[in-house]
Amino acid sequence: GYIKLSNFMVTKSYPIFRQFQASAARDLLYLQAELVHLESQYQKVAKSDRDTDEGDERHLYAFEWWHLSQSENCGLGGEQWALALEIRRKLREYYASLQQYNQVSSLNRPKDSEVRTLREWIESPHLGGGCGFIGRDLGGFVQPSAYDARCEGDFVSPVESPGEDDFLSQFLSGPFLKLFHKFWYRHKVQSGPGNKSSLYYYSDEHIHATIGVIGTVASSLAPMISIIVLYVIHSVKIRLGLVCVFTFMFSLVLALATKARRIEIFAATAAFASVQVVFVGS
Incomplete structure (x- = not known):
């Protein structure tokens, strides 16, 4: 289950998770829409208060903050001030979400081979995995699992990968390592009958x-x-x-x-x- 998967992620350096970038962007759009709606309401109410007679206290809201903040206590409704406070709260939520989106988007991107290995490990008992998930997130019965191939490009890793990510490193740790493994596997001595996993790990x-x-x-x-x-x-x-x-x-x-x-x-x-x-x- 989850304990077995989390142990594999930690010990084998596979802390890979979904970013849910589309959902995060959609949530930002909703927050943006709420702010646009609140701003439109505020402009209408502010104009209505500003267009009152000069003897009306609401006429002073555009020139004096204290009268605006005390408008509800004075029995004048306080709609403009209430909208200003609601916009303030929504802005904080919007800016916090923007900052979190930026932080998550700047996380390291795992290699496609790492995501593929993690997915195969979860589904394959002969690799040491076979976690037997039955939920919607990792079971993959009702909908694509969190690590489905269709979610490619939506994965992040919160830890920094060792070494550089240049062309030479990609070649030597990818195609060259596969060729090396094919040759080395023929002469590799099995660690014993207790080793039931066919997954080989290179440091x-x-x-x-x-x-x-x-x-x-x-x-x-x-x-x-x-x-x-x-x-x-x-x-x-x-x-x-x-x-x-x-x-x-x-x-x-x-x-x-x-x-x-x-x-x-x-x-x-x-x-x-x-x-x-x-x-x-x-």
Whole structure:
């Protein structure tokens, strides 16, 4: 049940939840509509009070706050002040909802593979799950469950994923890891007869540490290879062409393998190109 699922979320780093973005947006629209209606009512009442004779106390509401706030106690109805207070309360609710919507929308987005794994774990006893939910939320009998594939794009994770989310990290932790698992699975020794789950878990720390090593080695090899090639080749024309090729490849790798900003990529590429120019002129 829920206890088994919550333990899996915590121990295997799968705290994934529905955002209900459409419902939240609809609620904001309702609050906005209420405020528009209240504001329209207030404008009508305020105009009516303002258009009274100068001897009427209601004429002073637009110029003196105290008379407006005491209008109900003076036996003048106090409709304008009551509407102002209602708008104040509704504004607080509206602004709080807007802020919460912004905070939830800025939460991390889980990977599609993580959502798919969580959904399969809930439904599959052979993965260690098979929680046997029978409710509308996770049972999926009357309506789509909370983690149904049709809800893709509406999931958030309240914890920050380790490592970066660049193209290299996505490739190594996705397709490359699947190929590695297929090879490793053939030679992997089962932990014992008590292990009934066919779900294999790879530590995020180990994966991202490996990605960091690969990225560091690749970034070190790029200038070394270009320097060696330019040193061996003596033709100036060929050197200029290789400088253009190496510079383009260097900037492309930075764009795909890192989350660097454009200005940072530009600065690194300029420095890389200036190093190569030394060998062209020598």
